[in-house]
Amino acid sequence: MKTLNVDLGERTYPIHIGHNLIDSDLLGSVIRGHQVLLVSNETVASLYLDRVLSNLTAFEVATVILPDGENHKNIGTLDLIFSEALTKRFSRNVTMVALGGGVVGDIVGFAAATYQRGTDFLQIPTTLLSQVDSSVGGKTGVNHRLGKNMIGAFHQPIAVLIDTDILKTLPAREMSAGLAEVIKYGLLGDVAFLSWIEDHLDELIAKNPSVLSKAIEHSCKMKAAIVARDEREHGVRALLNLGHTFGHAIEAHLGYSGCLHGEAVGTGMVLAARVSHVMGLLSESDVIRTVSICKRANLPVRPPKGMTPNDFLEHMAVDKKNIDGRLRLILMHSLGMAFVEEQAPMAVLDDVLQACCH
Amino acid sequence: MKTLNVDLGERTYPIHIGHNLIDSDLLGSVIRGHQVLLVSNETVASLYLDRVLSNLTAFEVATVILPDGENHKNIGTLDLIFSEALTKRFSRNVTMVALGGGVVGDIVGFAAATYQRGTDFLQIPTTLLSQVDSSVGGKTGVNHRLGKNMIGAFHQPIAVLIDTDILKTLPAREMSAGLAEVIKYGLLGDVAFLSWIEDHLDELIAKNPSVLSKAIEHSCKMKAAIVARDEREHGVRALLNLGHTFGHAIEAHLGYSGCLHGEAVGTGMVLAARVSHVMGLLSESDVIRTVSICKRANLPVRPPKGMTPNDFLEHMAVDKKNIDGRLRLILMHSLGMAFVEEQAPMAVLDDVLQACCH
Structure with missing residues (x-):
C-alpha cells in the first residue's frame, strides 16, 4: 500500500x-x-x-x-x-x-x-x-x-x-472515461507523464495491475499537489478543468445521461487543443497527438452528432468557471503546460466549433 | 455608527x-x-x-x-x-x-x-x-x-x-421574539446584562433608540466573542443554544408556523431554568426571575396547549445538538452561567415537562 x-x-x-x-x-x-x-x-x-x-x-x-x-x-x-x-x-x-x-x-x-x-x-x-x-x-x-x-x-x-x-x-467504457482524466494530467502539467501514458496505454486498457497502480499514484500525486496549493480554485487549481468547460456543455446538451463525464472531457480536451492551435500556441502535430491518445483510449474526439456551436455557447455561458460572464477557457501553451485564458477570442472558438460539430 | x-x-x-x-x-x-x-x-x-x-x-x-x-x-x-x-x-x-x-x-x-x-x-x-x-x-x-x-x-x-x-x-410580537435572544445573552453569560435588561425592559419594548442600540451592541459583542472562540461549535458556542433544544421541539411540533422562533426560545429558556432548578443548580427565585423577565417581554413561558412531554422527547431526540443519541441540554449553574450538560437525567426532564405541559 x-x-x-x-x-x-x-x-x-x-x-x-x-x-x-x-x-x-x-x-x-x-x-x-x-x-x-x-x-x-x-x-x-x-x-x-x-x-x-x-x-x-x-x-x-x-x-x-x-x-x-x-x-x-x-x-x-x-x-x-x-x-x-x-x-x-x-x-x-x-x-x-x-x-x-x-x-x-x-x-x-x-x-x-x-x-x-x-x-x-x-x-x-x-x-x-x-x-x-x-x-x-x-x-x-x-x-x-x-x-x-x-x-x-x-x-x-x-x-x-x-x-x-x-x-x-469496471466496464471497458468506464475505464476509458477514467483514462481521459489520467491523460488530462499529462496534458495539463507533465509531458513526460503523457509520453509514459502513450507507452503504456494498451496495458492500462488491459488493466495491468502494476501499470494501473502507477498511473493512479502519479495522477493522485499531481492532483494532491495542485489542491494543496489552491484548495478553493482561486488560481492554479483551475488547470484541472482542462477540457471540462466544453465537456460540461456536452453533458448538459445530452441531459447528463447521454455520455460519461470522462468521455465528454475527452472531446473537451481535443477542442481545447484545437483552440490552442488556432491561437498559435499548439502545433498541428500536438493536436494530432492529443487526438490520437484520446482515440487510442477509445474516447470520442468529436462533439455528439447534432450538437451545434450555438448549443456549446449556450451551455458554456453558464459554466461556473466563467468569471463575470467573460469566456474563460483552460488552454495549452504546449503539451504539458496548460494555462487559464481569461478572455478567449469568440471568433477562434466559433471557428473551431464550426469545424468540429457535425 | x-x-x-x-x-x-x-x-x-x-x-x-x-x-x-x-x-x-x-x-x-x-x-x-x-x-x-x-x-x-x-x-x-x-x-x-x-x-x-x-x-x-x-x-x-x-x-x-x-x-x-x-x-x-x-x-x-x-x-x-x-x-x-x-x-x-x-x-x-x-x-x-x-x-x-x-x-x-x-x-x-x-x-x-x-x-x-x-x-x-x-x-x-x-x-x-x-x-x-x-x-x-x-x-x-x-x-x-x-x-x-x-x-x-x-x-x-x-x-x-x-x-x-x-x-x-417591526411588529410588537417580533420585538418580543428578539428580546428572547437578548435575554438569552444575560442568562447564559452575563448576569449584570440581565439586570440591565430588567431595568430597561419597558424602554426596549417601547423601542427607545439609544437603549435598543445598547442592547444590540452588547448582544452582538457577546455573540462575536463566542463565535471567535469557537466558530464551528465544538465547545463554548453551544451555550448560545440555551433554550433552543426545547424551542426547536416546540417549533417542530407546531410545524414551524405556529410560533416565532424567539417565542419558542423564551419557553425553552424557562424550561431549561426549571430543569436546572430540579437538578439543584438554580434557586426557586432564579426560576421566578427567569419566568418574570420572559413574561414582561410578552413571551410565552409554558409549552403550547396540547403539547405533551412525549411530543418534546420525540422532537428533541433528533435535535442536532445531541451527540450520538444522548440527551444534551444547555443548563445553568446560576443565572449568567450556562453550561453544556452532556447527559441530562431523563427523570428530571420528564418531571419538568409533566409539570409544565398543559
Missing part, C-alpha cells in the same frame, strides 16, 4: 492506494465516531456492499443505495441521504462513506458538507475516474437543471481509500 | 451598527464584485427594497422575493434563489444580500454557501432577533421535514449591516 497526503493544514488527509483495501482494517480505523451512513449505487452495491459492511460490524451502520447515473445527481437524490440519516437519528458525528464513482462521491460529499452543517466523510472510489480525480480535493455537489455542479461545497474527506482491485469489474 | 469585528482570521468581518445604514454608501462599499442578488421577503420588500436598490445602481442587480415565514425555510425555497442566479448567469463572484429576518438570512446564507461552491454574502438583518443573533456567526441552513436546521453550512458573511431604524416598523 502507498499513502500520499493532501496537505491542507488541519484538513490534511491521506490517500491510501493498494490491493483489497476494502477488506482491510484500514476501513474501520479511519472512522472517528460510531455511526456510519454507507452510500452506494445499485451497480456497485451488488458487487461490493457486503464486503464493506462486513468490515463495519463495530459501527451502527445504515445504508442508502442511490439510483445509478449522472442524471440522478440532484437535490432530490440528496434527500434520500438526509431522510435516512434523520430517520436513524444520526448525529453530526456520523461518518458518511461514499462507495462508488464520481457521482456517488460528489453527492455523498455534499450531503456530508451540509448534514447538520458538516459531518466526516470517507471516499472509497470505485471507478478509475473517481480514483484519479474526483475523490481527491473536496469538490462536492449536485447538478441543477440549469447547470452542472452548480450547487455544492468544498468539503474535504477524512481519507480516500483507493482499492485498485475494484477496477477488475 | 459603531463597528465590531468578528475575529476569524481570514474570515474576519465587521458588524456595523447605526442609523439609516441602508441609505449609506457603506452598502455598496462592502460588495466586492459587480453582480448582486438581493433576496428579501414579501413583508420587508414592501417597506425597504426600493431604498436598498437605490443604493445599488452601480451593480448588476437581480432580486428574489421569498414567501414569508419559517415554514418556507426549505430546499424548495432555496431553489428560487439558485434558479434566479443561474437564469441571470451570475458567476461565483456574485454577492448575495439577505435583506430580512432570520429566515431570510439563513436561507440566503446557505444559498451563498452552496451556489457554485460558495459566494460572498452580506447580511442586512431587519428584525431584532436577526440583528442580535442569527445574522452574526455564519450559521446558515434550511429545515428538513424531519428536523429544523438539519441541512446547512457554516458560511460567514462579508459584513453585517445593522440598521437600527428598521426596527421602527
